Amino acid sequence: MKKLLSLFLLLTPLFYKAPPRPNCEMFRDNEPCYQACQQSYKAIQYPQGSRNSQIHFDRAIELCEDFAYAWHEKAVPYLKRGDFITWRKLMDKAVILAPEEKLGYRGWCRYQFLRDYQGAIDDIERLEAMVNYDIGYAQNGDCHLIVAKALAYKGLGQHDKALEVLEAFVAGPDFYALPYDFLHLGVMYLVRGDLEKALKSLKEQINVNPQLADNYYYLAQVHKQKGNLTEARVHIRRCIELYDQGLYRKDVYTTPMDAVSRAEIDALNRLIP
Amino acid sequence: MSRFPRLILCITLTVGLLSSCGKDGKEAAHKTAKSAMAEYPDHVGDIAPDPELDNPDFKTCSKGKIPQYYALGADYRVANKVLMDHFGTVTLPDNTPKGYYTIRFVVNCEGRIGRLREQSMNTDYQEMEFRKDLKATIRTRLLAFDQWPQGRDFYQYLTFKIEGGKISEVLP
Numbered sequence: 001m002k003k004l005l006s007l008f009l010l011l012t013p014l015f016y017k018a019p020p021r022p023n024c025e026m027f028r029d030n031e032p033c034y035q036a037c038q039q040s041y042k043a044i045q046y047p048q049g050s051r052n053s054q055i056h057f058d059r060a061i062e063l064c065e066d067f068a069y070a071w072h073e074k075a076v077p078y079l080k081r082g083d084f085i086t087w088r089k090l091m092d093k094a095v096i097l098a099p100e101e102k103l104g105y106r107g108w109c110r111y112q113f114l115r116d117y118q119g120a121i122d123d124i125e126r127l128e129a130m131v132n133y134d135i136g137y138a139q140n141g142d143c144h145l146i147v148a149k150a151l152a153y154k155g156l157g158q159h160d161k162a163l164e165v166l167e168a169f170v171a172g173p174d175f176y177a178l179p180y181d182f183l184h185l186g187v188m189y190l191v192r193g194d195l196e197k198a199l200k201s202l203k204e205q206i207n208v209n210p211q212l213a214d215n216y217y218y219l220a221q222v223h224k225q226k227g228n229l230t231e232a233r234v235h236i237r238r239c240i241e242l243y244d245q246g247l248y249r250k251d252v253y254t255t256p257m258d259a260v261s262r263a264e265i266d267a268l269n270r271l272i273p
Numbered sequence: 274m275s276r277f278p279r280l281i282l283c284i285t286l287t288v289g290l291l292s293s294c295g296k297d298g299k300e301a302a303h304k305t306a307k308s309a310m311a312e313y314p315d316h317v318g319d320i321a322p323d324p325e326l327d328n329p330d331f332k333t334c335s336k337g338k339i340p341q342y343y344a345l346g347a348d349y350r351v352a353n354k355v356l357m358d359h360f361g362t363v364t365l366p367d368n369t370p371k372g373y374y375t376i377r378f379v380v381n382c383e384g385r386i387g388r389l390r391e392q393s394m395n396t397d398y399q400e401m402e403f404r405k406d407l408k409a410t411i412r413t414r415l416l417a418f419d420q421w422p423q424g425r426d427f428y429q430y431l432t433f434k435i436e437g438g439k440i441s442e443v444l445p
Contacts, residue, residue, distance in 0.1 A: 047316070051314065077318065078317060081317055081341060082430030083317075083318065083377075084375070084398055084432070085394050115444060119396075252347050254444065254445040255352060255353035255354075260354075261352040261354035261355060263355065
């Protein structure tokens with residue numbers, strides 16, 4: 001069961017969710033927008049980014065320029081294929097039309113695809129200020145947007161702020177651990193040299209996801225720094241074992257924060273006699 | 274790469290404007306669809322070979338549709354650590370402005386690259402230009418990279434985040 005769970009967690013990035021499809025019946029009293037909605041359904045019957053798909057989104061926008069879903073979906077292939085200027089222009093239109101719905105997504109994309117840390121923080125904090133409900137999760141389901149915000153602060157080098165945000169989130173009454181939350185927390189403690197707290201978080205991570213090579217890499221790091229070379233050796237070997245089985249942090253689009261490469265694992269392994 | 278998407282956006286915005294001016298929606302849509310058929314490539318991001326830009330020795334291995342790197346799974350991604358080890362030592366002038374320099378290209382089944390197209394933008398996602406010698410340095414370093422996955426042709430892009438006079442990240 002645990003193996004199945006781990007496999008699911010590691011494959012999660014493969015199942016990127018598209019934004020919720022609109023219910024066209026909601027536009028019944030607005031014929032152009034109803035037709036635009038129908039056009040968007042035609043668009044998603046074709047491969048994302050294909051000519052036919054883009055043309056149907058164009059038709060949707062022509063019919064109802066305020067239809068945020070079409071702007072958003074038309075933008076996505078530009079993001080995934082590295083044309084960020086076009087993506088941003090189209091996505092900004094969606095955000096203007098539906099800020100509560102689109103800000104979190106744009107912020108996450110700025111973090112994930114461009115490491116635009118300040119831009120991600122701005123979008124997520126703007127959303128937080130705008131709504132009085134849970135702001136939700138990253139598009140790929142990896143983490144809550146608050147965790148993404150903490151990681152963005154870390155990316156800016158504001159380690160104290162990053163830890164403050166993540167600690168508060170984890171201690172919150174509604175916290176539910178996603179696959180990498182304690183890994184990120186453990187690494188933040190490790191970077192600060194707080195080895196005991198790092199150890200506690202990384203052990204907690206094992207409870208959530210016991211088959212993640214990256215976690216054992218950082219456990220080996222902590223034990224090495226504590227001078228526990230026997231423990232460090234056990235963890236780096238477990239790390240290599242899992243890595244060789246493909247059970248490491250991966251994403252089809254980008255390299256996630258705190259993911260370790262085989263080169264880094266081999267380098268640490270050489271340092272642990 | 275940057276010229277084409279701008280054209281598409283321009284068409285989109287123009288048509289949106291026309292339809293909002295009270296033109297017959299269906300007629301305008303039909304007209305746009307016809308012009309868009311001519312303007313859109315088969316897929317967003319497709320790079321047509323250009324004899325004036327491309328190395329004539331570069332060939333793809335298959336004749337059909339070239340997939341995006343992300344459609345081939347995580348094993349077709351080169352780890353950022355490997356890319357940073359290769360590009361992180363590129364020296365940039367101290368006064369290099371902050372921004373992103375993206376090169377999109379095709380990797381063939383032998384791990385060779387070709388059809389390079391570029392886009393540069395500032396941190397506000399607006400088009401900008403980096404110095405030609407800077408871009409040439411990065412492109413030369415890219416052409417020397419020899420660790421692309423082999424076995425399939427695929428589209429890839431690399432985005433170089435430039436700040437503080439250095440490449441701070443190589444994405445995606």
